[in-house]
Amino acid sequence: MARALRKNPLRMWERLYLVAHLLTIDTAHLLLNAITCVSLAILRGVPIRHYFRVAYNRFALGCLSPREIQHMSPSTATIYREWIASTRAASQARIDSDHATPDDQYILDHLHRHEEILSDGESSILWIGDRRRAHKFVLFFHGGGFIAPMQDGHLEWCLRSYIQAGRLHDQNVAVAVLQYTLAPEARYPVQLSQAADALAYLLKLGVRPRDLVIGGDSAGANLAAQIMSHLLHPHADARKIALPLEERIAGVFAVSPWVSARTDDQSMADNALIDMLSPVIMEKAVQELFGNHNKYNAEKKRGQGWAMPADVDTGAWYKGLGKFVERVYVTLGTQEVFKDQSIVFAEGIRRTNPDIDVVLEEAYDEAHDFILLEGKRKEDGNATRRMRKWIEGVFW
Numbered sequence: 001m002a003r004a005l006r007k008n009p010l011r012m013w014e015r016l017y018l019v020a021h022l023l024t025i026d027t028a029h030l031l032l033n034a035i036t037c038v039s040l041a042i043l044r045g046v047p048i049r050h051y052f053r054v055a056y057n058r059f060a061l062g063c064l065s066p067r068e069i070q071h072m073s074p075s076t077a078t079i080y081r082e083w084i085a086s087t088r089a090a091s092q093a094r095i096d097s098d099h100a101t102p103d104d105q106y107i108l109d110h111l112h113r114h115e116e117i118l119s120d121g122e123s124s125i126l127w128i129g130d131r132r133r134a135h136k137f138v139l140f141f142h143g144g145g146f147i148a149p150m151q152d153g154h155l156e157w158c159l160r161s162y163i164q165a166g167r168l169h170d171q172n173v174a175v176a177v178l179q180y181t182l183a184p185e186a187r188y189p190v191q192l193s194q195a196a197d198a199l200a201y202l203l204k205l206g207v208r209p210r211d212l213v214i215g216g217d218s219a220g221a222n223l224a225a226q227i228m229s230h231l232l233h234p235h236a237d238a239r240k241i242a243l244p245l246e247e248r249i250a251g252v253f254a255v256s257p258w259v260s261a262r263t264d265d266q267s268m269a270d271n272a273l274i275d276m277l278s279p280v281i282m283e284k285a286v287q288e289l290f291g292n293h294n295k296y297n298a299e300k301k302r303g304q305g306w307a308m309p310a311d312v313d314t315g316a317w318y319k320g321l322g323k324f325v326e327r328v329y330v331t332l333g334t335q336e337v338f339k340d341q342s343i344v345f346a347e348g349i350r351r352t353n354p355d356i357d358v359v360l361e362e363a364y365d366e367a368h369d370f371i372l373l374e375g376k377r378k379e380d381g382n383a384t385r386r387m388r389k390w391i392e393g394v395f396w
Contacts, residue, residue: 009071010067010068010071014067014068015071029059029062029063030055030056030059030063033055033056033058033059033062034052034055034056036055036273036274037051037052037054037055037058037273037274038051038052038055040273040274041274041335044274044335046335046364046365046366047365050366050367050370050373050374051274051367053276053373053376054274054275054276054367054368054373055276057276058275058276058277058278058281060148061145061148061276061277061281061285062278062280062281066147066148066182066183066184066288069147069148070147070148070149070182073148073149074149075149075179076126076142076149076150076177076179077115077124077126077179079149079150079151079152079155080113080115080126080150080155080177080179081113082152083152083155083156084111084112084113085113087107087111087155087159088107088108088111091103091104091105091107091108091111092104092108095108102167103164103167106167107159109130110129110130110133110163110172111128111129111159111163112130114126114127114130114131115127116201118194118197118198118201119197119201120193120194120197122181122186122194123178123179123180123181123194123197123198124178124179125176125177125178125179125198125201126176126177126178126179127174127175127176127177128155128158128159128162128163128174128175128177129162129163129166129172129173129174129175130172130174131174131176131205133172134166134172134173134174135166135171135172135173135211136166136171136172136173136174136211136212136213136395137173137174137175137176137202137207137211137212137213138158138162138173138174138175138176138212138213138214138215138391139175139176139178139198139199139202139212139213139214139215140154140158140175140176140177140178140215140216140220141178141180141195141214141215141216141219141220141221141223141224142154142177142178142216142217142219142220143216143217143218143219143220143221143255143256143258143369143372144182144218144219144220145218145219145258145281145285145288145289146182146183146191146219146222146285146288146289147182147183147184147285147288148182149182150177150179151372151375151376152375152376153372153373153374153375153376153377154177154217154372154375155177155375156375156376156378157371157372157374157375157384157387158175158177160375160380160384160388161371161384161387161388161391162175162388162391163175164388165388165391165392165395166395168392169392169395169396171395171396173395176198176202178194178195178198178223180194180195180223181194183288183289184288184291187288187289187290187291188289188290188295188296188307189226189235189237189238189295189306189307191223191226192223192226192227192230192235192237192238192306193237193238193239195223195226195227195238196227196230196235196238196239196240196241197239199214199227199241200239200241203241203242203243208244208247209243209244209247209248209249209250210247210248210249210250210326211250211395212249212250213249213250213251213252213253213391213394213395214227214249214251214252214253215251215252215253215254215255215329216253216254216255217255217256217369217371217372218255218256218257218258218338218368218369219258219285220255221253221254221255221256221257221258221259222257222258222259222307222308224252224253224254224257225254225257225259225309225345226306226307227252228252228318228321228324228325229305229306229309229317229318230306231243231249231321231324231325232317232318232320232321232323232324233304233306233317235306243324248322248323248324248325248326249324249325249326250326250327250394250395251325251326251327251328251329251390251391251394252325252327252328252329253328253329253330253331253387253390253391254328254329254330254331254342254345254346255331255332255369255371255372255383255387256331256332256333256336256338256342256368256369257330257332257338257341257342257345258282258285258338258341259308259309259310259311259338259341259342259344259345260308260310260311260341260344261282261286261290261296261307261308261311262310262311262341263279263282263283264279265340265341266340267336267337267338267339267340267341268282268337268340271335271336271337271339271367272337274335274367275335275336275337275367275368276367276368276369277336277337277338277368278337279337282337290307295307296308300312303316303317304317305317305318309345309348310341310344310345310348313348314344314345314347314348314349315347315348315349315351315352316352317348318348318349318352318353319352319353320352320353321349321353321356322353322354322355322356325356326356326357326394327356327357327358327359327394328346328349328356328357328358328359329359329361329387329390330342330345330346330358330359330360330361331360331361331362331363331371331383331386331387332360332361332362332363332366333362333363333364333365333366333367333368333370334362334363334364334366335364335365335366335367336366336367336368336369337368338368339362342360343360343362346358346360347360359390361386363382363383363386366382366383370382370383371383371384371387
């Protein structure tokens with residue numbers, strides 16, 4: 001069984017302080033965020049339905065410390081176990097009441113709890129779908145600024161975009177969700193090392209690169225970008241990945257990718273008050289991920305983009321990536337702070353890799369990571385359907 005990674009709990013006085021803060025100052029911040037985000041959504045003519053959740057996430061990431069977020073949130077493994085149990089129970093209840101959907105029996109047959117600890121003894125793979133019967137695979141990295149655990153919306157997104165796509169094409173898809181160690185307990189490049197271990201483990205199981213897609217959202221998309229960098233330029237602190245000769249990974253997706261440590265580009269300024277992220281929030285996240293910044297700064301000075309590829313010459317850094325990856329899908333919202341860096345990332349790969357099919361999608365009414373928000377609502381929204389359409393094009 002995978003470890004439910006949670007260390008350095010809050011002391012009693014810290015818990016009391018947190019409760020007092022939540023009931024006073026933080027309540028005001030939450031209300032102000034809600035008013036600001038929803039008002040700007042109305043002024044810009046975009047639907048407001050997701051912007052209440054945007055306001056809450058902005059409050060949590062802006063007002064709470066990483067330790068407070070981790071104290072208030074179940075671990076990634078706990079979220080996974082509870083989601084598997086509740087999803088199966090809901091399908092069984094619909095079957096028993098004669099209100100079953102076409103997916104319910106498939107879920108009962110294919111959705112079981114299966115956890116595997118990786119070689120470092122800390123990280124683990126949490127499976128969605130039956131890997132023993134799977135024809136296609138997804139290696140999934142969840143977002144959260146490297147400080148927050150996975151949400152159940154991530155799992156619902158995987159179910160609706162990948163598992164259901166497989167069912168529609170009469171092939172089984174299994175998603176390997178990486179539970180990695182969060183910052184500040186572990187800092188860059190620990191998560192890259194764990195992601196490389198996960199990829200190596202899948203290849204050892206016999207997963208062919210042509211049957212594999214890798215990706216994630218936000219910080220998880222950053223980790224997917226790190227893996228692409230590692231394939232092309234092996235990092236000394238991570239396991240080297242050897243793909244079978246002349247085989248390429250079928251695709252890599254990056255949802256609202258966090259690929260720059262800068263907070264001074266135009267979309268940061270334009271969308272700082274409507275998005276769930278802000279320059280202040282991202283400056284805090286950069287500090288938690290890199291600590292004293294020595295390793296990141298040294299790599300950046302040498303033009304090496306493992307950590308933040310949009311902070312170097314992205315095209316030059318990823319030149320030759322087509323040897324390892326067949327397709328790249330970058331999706332973003334025009335109302336999000338990561339808009340500019342996401343475009344730099346996608347266009348840099350496209351510029352120097354004509355042999356990679358690079359798809360860049362911009363959704364006007366979306367802010368950061370709306371596919372996750374759709375997953376939280378258990379709905380097949382526009383972002384979810386776009387992702388399912390892309391992966392169908394990759395695999396079938």
